[in-house]
Amino acid sequence: MDIKPRLHFRQLERFTWIHAEIQSGRFPNTCSIAEKFEISRKTAQETIAFMRDRFNLPLAYSGRQRGFYYTEPVHSLPWLTLTEGEVAAILIAERLAQAYAGGLSSDIANVLVKVVQSFTDRVSVDLTHLLNAQSVEPLPTSSINHEHFKALLQAIAQHKRIYMNYFTQSSGETKARKLDPLHLHSARAEWYVIGFDHLRNKVLDFHLGRIREITVLDETFEPPTGFDIERYLARGFGMIRGDGQLYDVVVQFDAYQARWIRQQSKVHKTALYEDLPDGGLRVTMQVGALEGVKQWVMQYGAHVQVVAPPALRDLVRREAEALLAHYSDAAKEAT
Structure with missing residues (x-):
């Protein structure tokens, strides 16, 4: 997947080096180019031809100097000037x-x-x-350790196991965990490492801001058999993964809220949008984390209705009842 970008950058590196050599008064030739970049002389010649023919650079060969030079001044390479x-x-x-x-x-x-x-x-x-002329108002995010981030990148690239002390929000405890890190993922401006947790014996998500200490071990690992990061991410909603079961979710927005939903990017990879006759919008998707969908739905209040599944309707109803009870009690106390 990343072969073409690598080749592209290698070509840019050759172009830039040849240009710098000529500007410095040296005369690079196919031998020196081939030796510098560990390529064949034929590839070196093709690089020179590309610069001359595609970028219209005034390249010529000097028999006396046994190398290439510019026949007229060249201030910069064509792609090195930004608008x-x-x-x-x-x-x-x-x-x-x-x-x-x-x-x-x-x-x-x-x-x-x-x-x-x-x-x-x-x-x-x-x-x-x-x-x-521009500004950015960031979402509230948790701070993460720069060195932890770099250590995880290294561990993922080299398939190295890590040892970390991790703070769990739900329990309020910090525990030692041994993890096979598989992927770094950013969701809603927060960073997570996805990896196989030896304590729970399954793939889990860990927030980088809750890692207290981290050590990259000499132990290597192989990813779990059949693990696919795209499938793993798609089965959840946000960073909530659910119980592994997939649900067919259907929600409907009224005409007022639908205008905002339409202009946003899709809420989930599987989401399908259908315009309704009254100006509303029906959203269908297949997800494995109803708790995450519930949180998303609740932010739109009475402008959205859950059609399916019944389990999601029950989650939203119970949350709404608890919210109503909370404010009803507050109103009684005020009187």
């Missing part, structure tokens, strides 16, 4: 990284600064204007 819109996009990305990238926010910000500095020879963009 104002591109710089604006990078600034937005930097602010989003600061807001939501968790343990990698500072690394991403530093990379984006280098991109602007390296890819734009002459910047005629008013950065102050661009900065003042």
